[in-house]
Amino acid sequence: MDGYYFERLPADAVPRDLRSRTHEVVEFVCADLNLSPPPEVVWIRPVTRDSATEILNRWKENHKHPIPVGSRSPVMRYAKDITEGYTPPGPPNEIWIRSGLSDLPKLEFIAAHETRHIWQKRPANGGKYDDECTAEGDAYPYGYAILTKYLTATRQLTPRIAAEVNEKRDSRRSAFLQEWPEAAPKWSDFEIDL
């Protein structure tokens, strides 16, 4: 089968400081969005199709119960590459983050962005964010706004990082408008209220 394969890593395969940085941002964003319980962070890493088969075989040898399906599976296949993070649609209260991400504020941004996608799935939003363009036009600007707020609150917003966040937001906005030229109104600008 075509597609991209990702291994779901056990949490202890990821350095503790990356996990705690991520946890802290997710908590901050959940407080801002009144979101409870917070999503579970699932660490993933890309694997080849052969490794995916091996992982599944190893699982079968080591577990008596069947391989969980869907997002609980030790290996996931997805049609597109997941370069940073992903929020599976439907019920799972999970955000997936590539285990190699460690840059500040890249990791913090992805955690914030994906947590916004969890918020978008709330029944109270009535499916408003079901289309990708609306979802991303909301989750990107929200992610940069809340990131700035978070970094300020935790005294991590140096001038260099502030410039980087602004630059990333602007280039993401251009990429968004290039991908969906008709969708300018769907890019919501969030006030950064510090």
Ligand SMILES: [Zn+2]
């Ligand atoms: Zn997104």
